[in-house]
Amino acid sequence: MNIGTAARASGIPAKTIRYYEEIGLIQPAERSDGNYRVYGEHEVQTLRFIRRARSLGFSVDEVAELLDLWRDRSRSSRRVKALANRHLEDIDGKIAALKTMRDTLNELIERCHGDARPDCPILADLAGQGDVADMEVEKSD
Amino acid sequence: MNIGTAARASGIPAKTIRYYEEIGLIQPAERSDGNYRVYGEHEVQTLRFIRRARSLGFSVDEVAELLDLWRDRSRSSRRVKALANRHLEDIDGKIAALKTMRDTLNELIERCHGDARPDCPILADLAGQGDVADMEVEKSD
DNA sequence: TATAAGGATTCCAGTGACTGGAAGGTCAAG
DNA sequence: CTTGACCTTCCAGTCACTGGAATCCTTATA
Numbered sequence: 001m002n003i004g005t006a007a008r009a010s011g012i013p014a015k016t017i018r019y020y021e022e023i024g025l026i027q028p029a030e031r032s033d034g035n036y037r038v039y040g041e042h043e044v045q046t047l048r049f050i051r052r053a054r055s056l057g058f059s060v061d062e063v064a065e066l067l068d069l070w071r072d073r074s075r076s077s078r079r080v081k082a083l084a085n086r087h088l089e090d091i092d093g094k095i096a097a098l099k100t101m102r103d104t105l106n107e108l109i110e111r112c113h114g115d116a117r118p119d120c121p122i123l124a125d126l127a128g129q130g131d132v133a134d135m136e137v138e139k140s141d
Numbered sequence: 142m143n144i145g146t147a148a149r150a151s152g153i154p155a156k157t158i159r160y161y162e163e164i165g166l167i168q169p170a171e172r173s174d175g176n177y178r179v180y181g182e183h184e185v186q187t188l189r190f191i192r193r194a195r196s197l198g199f200s201v202d203e204v205a206e207l208l209d210l211w212r213d214r215s216r217s218s219r220r221v222k223a224l225a226n227r228h229l230e231d232i233d234g235k236i237a238a239l240k241t242m243r244d245t246l247n248e249l250i251e252r253c254h255g256d257a258r259p260d261c262p263i264l265a266d267l268a269g270q271g272d273v274a275d276m277e278v279e280k281s282d
Numbered sequence: 283t284a285t286a287a288g289g290a291t292t293c294c295a296g297t298g299a300c301t302g303g304a305a306g307g308t309c310a311a312g
Numbered sequence: 313c314t315t316g317a318c319c320t321t322c323c324a325g326t327c328a329c330t331g332g333a334a335t336c337c338t339t340a341t342a
Contacts, residue, residue, distance in 0.1 A: 004289065014290090019329060034337045036290055045269070052267045057242045060328065070264050080263050081255035084246060091243045095236060101198045102232045105225060114222035122221050123211050126193045128186065145318065155319090160300060175308045177319055201299065 003029075006039035010047030017047065025050065025064055058087055144170075147180035151188030158188065166191065166205055199228055 007014040018037075020026045026046060029037035049070065053063045065083060069075045111121040148155040159178075161167045167187060170178035180188075190211065194204045206224060210216045252262040 002290070013330085015330065016328085018291090023328090032290095032337095034290080036337075048269065049267050052269075054328090055242075056246050056267075057239070066264070066267065070268065073259060075259045075261075076257045077253050077259060077261035077263075078255045078257065080261045081250060081253045084250050084253070084263050088243065088246050088250060091239055091246065095239045095243065098198070098232055098236045098239070101196075102229065102236065105197050105229050105232065109222060109225050109229060112218050112222045112225070114219045116217045116219065118214060118216045118218060120216075120218035120221045122218075122225050123207070126190050126197075126207065127211065128189060128193075143319070154301085156301065157299085159320095164299090173308095175319080177308075195299095 001039050001044075002032075003037045003039065006037075006044055006047065009044045011051050012047050020050065020060075023060070025060060025067075056087075057091055062087060142180050142185075143173075144178045144180065147178075147185055147188065150185045152192050153188050161191065161201075164201070166201055166208075197228075198232055203228060 001009070003014045003017055007017060010017075012020075017026070021028055021037075026043070029039055029043065032038050046067070049067065050063055053066050054060075058066065062083065066080070069080050069083070108122045108125050113120075142150070144155045144158055148158060151158075153161075158167070162169055162178075167184070170180055170184065173179050187208070190208065191204055194207050195201075199207065203224065207221070210221050210224070249263045249266050254261075
């Protein structure tokens, strides 16, 4: 099958498949007489693996590692789990950061009248009611 | 004060301040005789505003809008609140997406022995136990 | 058989928000 | 007068694609 069909079968855009080939995430595809990339079921499975891993937030580098592990029949599940755990912590960190943002922002929003008047706790906070602590300005001029 | 001092005073790296100037987020700074950028308290306050807004996850474009609003004495808090609310929804969307990832990944991790053996539910899921539904493969060759 | 449509190919550029580094200019202290 | 800290500009790289232009291949139809 051609790249378009493989794209539809895997859920990865053709452009992205070419990109994955270019960066070495996947092997260069075989070519037809007319220089078209040719894919088989095996390649599509790999592509789906990649798509699923990406959808779980793994970086392309991590996906490369996962692919290696997947293909390595003598792998230990320990290594896979470690990789996944590292990523999980990553996600947890991001969630925590977003939650902090969210809560701060939400509090500000709740305190804002949201009417025609200009005075606004959101802007007030951004302008300095916030964390302007521990900042020592040395005057050099 | 010079850019390094303004950087320390605002918490924004000198490089980033130059970048903000380049993209037009802030006005080009005055220059000294030796062509050094010169900043005053006013500029530092703007920089701090930007830093705080960025730390709440606003994009640079949104920060530009917030700066406009901040400077506009005839603004309505309604507009600020609307902008903040849009961003809040954005954050909520991201949190939700990350949580979904997190839960899926966590479940997979919990089912993984994490020992010397190769069999691993994480890889099994990536390889296709997952959402391979609604995918119609038309055979064109 | 000509041609048109719908793929495919390569290559270049842009996204967002910086960050690193090279090559060189400026300034204050010793 | 030199040293070292700081500043300048400019170019490149990050991450993971995505858009678009110009051109080529394949297949179906008039």
